[in-house]
Amino acid sequence: IAGQRNLYNSFVLDGVSANDDAADLTGTYYSEEVIDQFQVVTSGGIAEFGRASGGVVNMLTKSGTNDWHGGLYGFFRNQRFDARNPIAPTKDLLTQAQYGGTISGPIRHDQTFFFTNFEQTRRNYSAVVTIDPTLVTPINNRLRSLNYGGQLIESGVVPASFDTTNFFGRIDHSINSRNQLSARYSLYHINAVNSRNVGGLNAVSRGTGINDTDQTVQVNNVTTFNSRTLNEARFQYTNSRLDAPVNDTVGPAINITGIANLGIATFSPQGRDIDLFEAVDNVSTQRGAHMLKVGGNFLYNRVNIFFPGALEGVYQFASMSTFLSGNYQTFQQAFGVPSQLQSNPNVGVFAQDEWRVRPDLTINAGLRYDLQFLPDPIQTDTDNISPRLGIVWAPGDRKTVIRASFGLYYDRIPLRATSNALQRDGSKYLVVQLSPTQTGAPVFPNILSVQPATLPTKPNITRIDPNIEASYSQQANFQIERELPGNAVVSVGYLHVR
Numbered sequence: 001i002a003g004q005r006n007l008y009n010s011f012v013l014d015g016v017s018a019n020d021d022a023a024d025l026t027g028t029y030y031s032e033e034v035i036d037q038f039q040v041v042t043s044g045g046i047a048e049f050g051r052a053s054g055g056v057v058n059m060l061t062k063s064g065t066n067d068w069h070g071g072l073y074g075f076f077r078n079q080r081f082d083a084r085n086p087i088a089p090t091k092d093l094l095t096q097a098q099y100g101g102t103i104s105g106p107i108r109h110d111q112t113f114f115f116t117n118f119e120q121t122r123r124n125y126s127a128v129v130t131i132d133p134t135l136v137t138p139i140n141n142r143l144r145s146l147n148y149g150g151q152l153i154e155s156g157v158v159p160a161s162f163d164t165t166n167f168f169g170r171i172d173h174s175i176n177s178r179n180q181l182s183a184r185y186s187l188y189h190i191n192a193v194n195s196r197n198v199g200g201l202n203a204v205s206r207g208t209g210i211n212d213t214d215q216t217v218q219v220n221n222v223t224t225f226n227s228r229t230l231n232e233a234r235f236q237y238t239n240s241r242l243d244a245p246v247n248d249t250v251g252p253a254i255n256i257t258g259i260a261n262l263g264i265a266t267f268s269p270q271g272r273d274i275d276l277f278e279a280v281d282n283v284s285t286q287r288g289a290h291m292l293k294v295g296g297n298f299l300y301n302r303v304n305i306f307f308p309g310a311l312e313g314v315y316q317f318a319s320m321s322t323f324l325s326g327n328y329q330t331f332q333q334a335f336g337v338p339s340q341l342q343s344n345p346n347v348g349v350f351a352q353d354e355w356r357v358r359p360d361l362t363i364n365a366g367l368r369y370d371l372q373f374l375p376d377p378i379q380t381d382t383d384n385i386s387p388r389l390g391i392v393w394a395p396g397d398r399k400t401v402i403r404a405s406f407g408l409y410y411d412r413i414p415l416r417a418t419s420n421a422l423q424r425d426g427s428k429y430l431v432v433q434l435s436p437t438q439t440g441a442p443v444f445p446n447i448l449s450v451q452p453a454t455l456p457t458k459p460n461i462t463r464i465d466p467n468i469e470a471s472y473s474q475q476a477n478f479q480i481e482r483e484l485p486g487n488a489v490v491s492v493g494y495l496h497v498r
Contacts, residue, residue, distance in 0.1 A: 001042050001055030002497045004473065008054030008411055014061055014184070016218060016236045016278050017051075021301050021344065023272075024414040027238065028188045028214040031119040033073075033102050034168045036062040043477045043495055044405030047350040047366025047388045048282070048293065053411035053473040061184060063172045064113030068105035074098065085128060088157055093126040100166070112173045119166040124159065127199035127207075131155045131260045135320060139260060142324055148445050149250040150263050151205035158204055162192035180222045188214040196244060196268070203262040205248035208270065212242040229285040232295075238276040246270060251312030252333075252447050256323045264312045269416070271306035271339075291354040301344040305419040308338035310431060313447035326444040328436055332460070335451035336429030340419040345373045346412070352388070360398065364390040370410050370470075374418055377466040384410040384470055399483040403493075406476040413470055421464035431460035474498045 001009060007024040010017070020027040041049065041056040049056045079094040100119030107114055133155045140152045170184040190212045198207030218236040225231065244265075251264030282295030313333040317323040352366030368386040388407035394400065423429050432448075432455060434441040440452050479493030 004054040010052030012058045022415045047352040047368040050348045051412045053409045064104035064115045070103040072101045088128045096123040116169040121164040124161045126157045150248045153203040160194035165189045182220045186216045208244040214240045232282045234280040236278045240274040242272040253314040256317045266310045269307040273304045275302040289356045294351045296349040299346040304341040306339040310334040332433040334431045340423035342375045347371045360394045362392045381469045401481045403479045410472045424462040426461040
């Protein structure tokens with residue numbers, strides 16, 4: 001959004017976070033059938049929105065009514081209708097079925113309603129391994145002669161799949177004339193084979209699958225104190241368990257430059273567990289020409305990332321001939337704790353005023369303050385104060401609208417980055433790198449049984465600046481929009497992002 005990285009965006013669902021703060025990406029996936037409305041804020045977000053220096057995707061889910069509604073749907077694809085991948089000798093395997101249904105209606109007329117959706121996807125497809133077929137046999141023969149414990153390699157089209165299941169249920173209940181309660185539960189599950197890092201020069205053994213289950217419970221209550229004031233109270237709990245099981249559990253990993261990459265996957269985390277708790281409370285009140293809103297939220301992440309990396313060793317070869325002779329360039333192996341647990345409380349408060357100065361002029365001004373508490377030795381960044389200002393003016397015949405805004409937008413520091421630094425700071429996890437001529441270097445394809453008592457070279461470690469500050473953006477925009485005859489509208493605008 002506005003030229004910024006996707007990691008800088010935030011996703012909000014029914015007023016609470018729908019983000020995976022470990023990776024700074026969207027969290028649970030929902031069926032399109034569940035979404036009632038969505039809004040993409042590309043610039044000029046009000047003070048209520050925080051924890052994102054890019055854009056905000058704000059979504060609302062569907063609810064039931066006094067009328068019964070239901071629907072079934074299905075979408076199907078097959079390789080018979082597809083073109084051949086230019087680098088594959090045959091058409092890629094593809095059979096995909098995506099199907100589901102919804103039903104909604106009253107539990108008690110004018111008081112209690114429900115909405116539910118169930119959806120599954122079953123997809124069988126293929127990845128294309130482009131390792132030179134004439135080199136597959138020599139590589140496998142060499143591995144056999146060494147009693148290599150890992151998987152052998154193959155070239156060409158290999159099968160892959162992923163199966164997903166979505167379930168969503170929501171109940172809305174009118175407690176009384178002043179309190180409207182809603183609760184929802186969602187389940188997302190995916191099981192995938194050869195879904196990561198398989199293809200190209202990466203053999204099947206170098207990839208992983210995915211097994212992920214996300215569950216979220218949310219409860220909202222909107223209280224109307226009087227005709228001018230209401231309170232929104234929200235709570236959610238999300239339990240997310242992600243595994244990325246490796247295809248080769250033995251290893252070691254082997255990289256032959258420009259030829260093939262095989263053996264156990266070492267490139268990314270193999271598991272990530274998140275428990276997220278969030279409480280939000282906002283109060284809105286109308287005072288003459290002013291619509292005032294104040295609120296705050298507390299979000300607590302408990303994240304455990306399992307990232308063993310090179311515990312099974314990685315051999316790097318410069319060419320096919322050096323691989324066949326066993327003359328590797330470098331060998332690296334990790335020793336230590338393969339996971340990192342961390343807690344991450346977040347606090348945000350805001351106040352904003354939408355002032356209708358006159359019928360053709362509205363000003364929205366607000367201020368937001370955010371805190372993200374990270375584990376020691378990272379110090380809390382305490383100066384994340386975000387002013388926001390927006391103006392809308394429709395002079396004359398109201399067919400011309402002029403909009404302008406300015407604001408500061410602070411982002412959150414991704415927990416995957418802090419996890420890497422905390423796990424690999426040298427105190428409990430080390431990556432040792434050796435050349436074949438150094439003392440203690442293993443003979444291919446063996447690995448070290450224990451960490452060397454004396455390190456011949458400095459180990460690879462990861463550190464983080466304890467005074468790291470959250471990134472932020474300065475955003476401003478100016479737009480003129482004019483209604484033309486014939487139901488046409490023309491607009492011109494300028495957007496500034498720094």
